Amino acid sequence: xxxxxxxxxxxxxxxxxxxxxxxxxxxxxxxxxxxxxxxxxxxxxxxxxxxxxxxxxxxxxxxxxxxxxxxxxxxxxxxxxxxxxxxxxxxxxxxxxxxxxxxxxxxxxxxxxxxxxxxxxxxxxxxxxxxxx
Numbered sequence: 388x389x390x391x392x393x394x395x396x397x398x399x400x401x402x403x404x405x406x407x408x409x410x411x412x413x414x415x416x417x418x419x420x421x422x423x424x425x426x427x428x429x430x431x432x433x434x435x436x437x438x439x440x441x442x443x444x445x446x447x448x449x450x451x452x453x454x455x456x457x458x459x460x461x462x463x464x465x466x467x468x469x470x471x472x473x474x475x476x477x478x479x480x481x482x483x484x485x486x487x488x489x490x491x492x493x494x495x496x497x498x499x500x501x502x503x504x505x506x507x508x509x510x511x512x513x514x515x516x517x518x519x520x
Contacts, residue, residue, distance in 0.1 A: 389421070389491060389492075389494065389496050390420040390421035390422070390496050390497060391418060391419075391420050391421070391426055391489055391496050391497035391520070392420075392426070393426060393427060395418075395426075395489075395496075395497070395520060396418035396426040396427035396497075397427060398519045398520065399416075399418050399489065399499050399516040399517065399519050399520055400416050400418060400427055400429050400516065401519070402515050402516050402518065402519030403416045403499065403501060403512050403513065403515050403516030403519075404416065404429065404431060405515065406511065406512045406515035406516070407431060407501075407503075407504075407508075407512045408431075410504075410508060410511070410512070412503060412504040412508050412512075413431040413432060413433035413434035413435075413503055414431055414434050414438075414442075414501050414502065414503035414504060414508075414509070414512055415428065415429070415430045415431070415434050415435070415438040415439050415441070415442035415501065415502050415503050416428065416429045416431075416442060416499065416500070416501050416512070416516065417442040417443040417445070417446040417499065417500045417501075418446060418489070418497060418498070418499050418500075418516075419443075419446040419447055419450050419497050419498050419500070420450075420496070420497045421450070421495065421496050421497055422450075423446075423447045423450045423451055423498075425443060425446075426497065428442065428443060431503075434503045435502075435503055438502035438503045439502075441481060441485075441500075441502035442485070442500045442501055442502040442503070443500060444479050444480070444481040444500065445481040445483075445485045445486030445498075445500030445501065445502060445509075445513075446486055446497075446498045446499055446500030447479060447481075447498070447500070448479070448480050448481045448482075448486050448498075448500075449486030449487055449488050449498035449499070449500060450488060450495065450497060450498035451476070451480070453488050453495045454488070455484070455486060455487050455488070455510070456481050456482060456483060456484060456485055456486030456487075456500075457483070457484035457485075457486075457506070457510055459472070459480075459482055459486075460482035460483050460484065463482045481500070483506050483509075484506035484507065484509050484510040484513075485500055485501040485502050485506065485509030485510055485512075485513050486498060486499070486500045486501075486513065487499055487510075487513045487514060487516075487517045488517075489517055489520050490517075490520070491520060496520075499513050499516045499517055500513065501513040501516070
């Protein structure tokens with residue numbers, strides 16, 4: 388399996404930054420490789436500092452479980468199959484929208500995580516980034 392490299396991460400981040408600028412919401416954007424290791428992170432001017440770690444955790448979560456954090460969040464509500472999953476892995480698991488696996492040739496090669504706006508905004512910016520891979 389291949390993994391995203393710095394060039395890939397820069398391309399993903401550039402596309403995500405463009406979308407964040409278009410919607411007028413400063414964002415934190417993180418890209419992790421296939422092992423969940425941080426490759427690159429950008430905090431746009433004006434983005435919340437409290438969202439730095441959230442964006443990284445969203446990317447890590449998305450790669451760790453190969454699922455969007457939005458879908459994981461939907462499945463972690465009371466009575467759902469993954470209820471309580473956010474309490475695992477030292478509290479690193481993020482269960483709100485903004486994390487998306489990065490797929491190349493059918494394999495997950497990393498993930499992008501975005502934080503700084505509403506869940507819908509974070510997810511749309513992450514989608515824009517993922518589409519650039």
